[in-house]
Amino acid sequence: MQRFKNILFVCDDQSAHEMALDRVIWLATANDAAVTLVSTIDSGGASDVSKLFSVIPGLGSQALGEAVVAVHQAKLADRAKMLRDKGIAVDTKLLIGTPFIEIIRHVLRNGHDLVVKGAHRVGGRRFFPGADMHLLRKCPCPVWIINSAAEPRARRILVAVDPDPNDAARDGLNHALMEMATSLARSDGAKLDVMTVWRLQEEATLRHGIADISDQDINRLVAKAQASSKERLQSLVSGFSAFEDIMRVLHIKGVAGDVIPEHVAAEGIDTIVMGTLTRTGVAGFFIGNTAETVLNHVSCSVLTAKASGFQSPVGAGSQEVSI
The missing domain is CATH 3.40.50.620 (HUPs)
Incomplete structure (x- = not known):
């Protein structure tokens, strides 16, 4: 499938990234494509993770925020290693904010031509929840939800x-x-x-x-x-x-x-x-x-594309952490 050269792979714990991993490896190898792995922290729109813990008395919110970021970074690094071991060029980003908004902003800023994501984990439901539907509606490049x-x-x-x-x-x-x-x-x-x-x-x-x-x-x-x-x-x-x-x-x-x-x-x-x-x-x-x-x-996998000229309602600014 000689189409995609700059793939964004969403591999946070809310996505069934295990099902998508082999497909991403295959796509990147077949297309000699670069891959960016992203994980997300849903901070409710705040740019500082420590604000998530500011209401917990007796605990250092700054230290808790740093610990959360460190865990996400470590998981991303482990997942990136699996691709690098296959000879794939990999970058990693930790996105902080509303997940689907930050993913789309990253696409807009970095010119990704495909987003691959495991289906959002929702207990007891087989179909596409709001988190995935937002991407399918609003992301400007093709989106492949693996399910x-x-x-x-x-x-x-x-x-x-x-x-x-x-x-x-x-x-x-x-x-x-x-x-x-x-x-x-x-x-x-x-x-x-x-x-x-x-x-x-x-x-x-x-x-x-x-x-x-x-x-x-x-x-x-x-x-x-x-x-x-x-x-x-x-x-x-x-x-x-x-x-x-x-x-x-x-x-x-x-x-x-x-x-x-x-x-x-x-x-x-x-x-x-x-x-x-x-x-x-x-x-x-x-x-x-x-x-x-x-x-x-x-409940199957879905690959979607937009018509030429589509403009996402999401702007390009974001909050992210490089690893």
């Missing part, structure tokens, strides 16, 4: 696309998703499902007797919507004919928020590749509507 026992190599990949040549941002994003998904599938020896879920908006409403529209007319509208969507999908995948041996193209009528999780469960999908636009009113797999619904109902 699959199949890592470091995927076996069944699903790429969710909704091509539209009349929308430059969406069209470019769908091509980028296909490039990532096909490259990953080929390098991992995985099977790839390319899926578009389509429907005629408000079909059920149009079929209500009050609408006074004939079934023949409605069926004609449905057929037109189906043909138009299928033509756009075929146009997109035609540029990736070299992957026909590992690729299955699926054009399914329904509600994407229902169809995608059902397909993931039924087919044993371990990795979803999907786009995030954060734009209201755009049909498809975009954070803020369908994509968020999907992510709340799957």
Whole structure:
């Protein structure tokens, strides 16, 4: 997967970093990429860790803060050694503040082209909690949340696309998703499902007797919507004919928020590749509507990318400690 050269690996104790380690090693080796390991201290927005302990009587808050930082630094150093022993160039940073904000700020300041993170540890819950969802929504570069026992190599990949040549941002994003998904599938020896879920908006409403529209007319509208969507999908995948041996193209009528999780469960999908636009009113797999619904109902790994020109709402300042 010859795409990523400057990888940020989140390996704090709140993330299942053990599942992501092999994938990071494989990516860095395959791409001759540099890796920055980061751990985070959630200080509630404060820049000084000692403030976390200022309300505890009889204890030195400054000493406690220094002890916490030292433990985080030691863990980072141990994890970095595992990568350095593989010949990978590694830097380490300890980020202090609100974790997802500091991670995004580090990306903005240092030009990382991929964030890899083990799924956030949440007892009793299989799906993506707020901590990971914030990254998926707001990080400007691709984010890969690892939550699959199949890592470091995927076996069944699903790429969710909704091509539209009349929308430059969406069209470019769908091509980028296909490039990532096909490259990953080929390098991992995985099977790839390319899926578009389509429907005629408000079909059920149009079929209500009050609408006074004939079934023949409605069926004609449905057929037109189906043909138009299928033509756009075929146009997109035609540029990736070299992957026909590992690729299955699926054009399914329904509600994407229902169809995608059902397909993931039924087919044993371990990795979803999907786009995030954060734009209201755009049909498809975009954070803020369908994509968020999907992510709340799957537990596999997810690799997401933003449309060109996306600007994160998070600023670039941060509080960090070098090791």
